[in-house]
Amino acid sequence: xxxxxxxxxxxxxxxVGLRSTxxxxxxxxxxxxxxxxxxxxxxxxxAKQAVPEISMATVYNCLDALVxxxxxxxxxxxxxxxxxxxxxxxxxxxxxxECGKVFDISMASPAGMINIPSGFEPLQYxxxxxxxxxxxxxxEIPG
Amino acid sequence: xxxxxxxxxxxxxxxVGLRSTxxxxxxxxxxxxxxxxxxxxxxxxxAKQAVPEISMATVYNCLDALVxxxxxxxxxxxxxxxxxxxxxxxxxxxxxxECGKVFDISMASPAGMINIPSGFEPLQYxxxxxxxxxxxxxxEIPG
DNA sequence: CTAGGTGCAAAAGGTTTGCGGTTAA
DNA sequence: TTAACCGCAAACCTTTTGCACCTAG
Numbered sequence: 001x002x003x004x005x006x007x008x009x010x011x012x013x014x015x016v017g018l019r020s021t022x023x024x025x026x027x028x029x030x031x032x033x034x035x036x037x038x039x040x041x042x043x044x045x046x047a048k049q050a051v052p053e054i055s056m057a058t059v060y061n062c063l064d065a066l067v068x069x070x071x072x073x074x075x076x077x078x079x080x081x082x083x084x085x086x087x088x089x090x091x092x093x094x095x096x097x098e099c100g101k102v103f104d105i106s107m108a109s110p111a112g113m114i115n116i117p118s119g120f121e122p123l124q125y126x127x128x129x130x131x132x133x134x135x136x137x138x139x140e141i142p143g
Numbered sequence: 144x145x146x147x148x149x150x151x152x153x154x155x156x157x158x159v160g161l162r163s164t165x166x167x168x169x170x171x172x173x174x175x176x177x178x179x180x181x182x183x184x185x186x187x188x189x190a191k192q193a194v195p196e197i198s199m200a201t202v203y204n205c206l207d208a209l210v211x212x213x214x215x216x217x218x219x220x221x222x223x224x225x226x227x228x229x230x231x232x233x234x235x236x237x238x239x240x241e242c243g244k245v246f247d248i249s250m251a252s253p254a255g256m257i258n259i260p261s262g263f264e265p266l267q268y269x270x271x272x273x274x275x276x277x278x279x280x281x282x283e284i285p286g
Numbered sequence: 287c288t289a290g291g292t293g294c295a296a297a298a299g300g301t302t303t304g305c306g307g308t309t310a311a
Numbered sequence: 312t313t314a315a316c317c318g319c320a321a322a323c324c325t326t327t328t329g330c331a332c333c334t335a336g
Binding site: 160161162164166167196197198199200201204205208222 | 289290291292293294295300301302
């Protein structure tokens with residue numbers, strides 16, 4: 001029996017004119033399975049466990065398709081590999097400079113507090129915070 | 144006579160233990176001169192007009208030094224070259240997907256509206272908006 | 287004097303592309 | 312049937328690194 005996320009994936013891909021393929025299903029399931037904002041490389045390695053012959057190019061293609069159809073968000077990290085996140089609620093990201101982990105941060109819509117100049121058409125907002133996560137702060141060696 | 148920004152640069156670099164060099168002065172002056180959020184490559188080409196023998200590695204080093212001492216901000220753009228901005232007021236950035244230009248966007252401090260989990264230590268906020276700028280919207284072919 | 291900076295060239299890292307073969311619709 | 316997709320490998324672009332020489336403090 002098809003699970004509900006598989007149906008939703010099929011429908012969402014089809015809606016924007018993209019095909020539903022087994023590779024795209026695997027990639028999406030990998031993202032849903034462990035919500036740790038993996039890089040394309042990590043997604044590749046995890047997907048490979050299910051489909052050993054899958055290629056990096058295909059993983060990029062699949063991630064791209066998922067972003068295009070609105071099921072996945074990209075998280076940009078300065079000069080490091082892009083992370084991928086299947087949480088489509090409006091939220092920000094906290095990047096820990098020390099351990100490299102990425103955390104979802106709940107927030108109000110930023111649209112209200114930002115003064116978009118007239119004539120500009122905003123399509124996407126991205127709020128990212130960098131610093132040190134709780135764990136890394138705890139492990140700090142005192143003075 | 145030394146201009147005030149040159150003195151400020153010297154002092155600010157020195158304060159964090161970095162040296163004031165002619166290359167760093169040139170790079171900073173390039174950023175102050177045209178406020179169009181240039182890439183490292185563009186900074187390199189502009190700096191080269193004053194110092195033909197300057198190298199890309201040095202431009203990166205100088206930009207890095209300027210960021211470290213707090214005179215310059217980096218603007219991350221998804222999968223494209225980092226842009227550099229000498230405007231140190233708290234502000235966001237609008238990236239036009241069509242023409243690639245970057246615009247400063249005034250905004251209230253995002254710190255208030257974001258719910259940082261306890262124990263997390265935020266160091267830097269970055270708000271970026273992507274979409275279409277006014278010019279690109281105007282030039283759109285109707286129908 | 288010497289730690290830090292510069293210039294060059296080579297390498298790294300992440301992502302994209304070209305192409306022949308495959309497959310969903 | 313056929314446009315879209317896959318897998319592979321090579322290319323690409325931005326950034327980093329190693330090293331010999333140079334220079335600010």
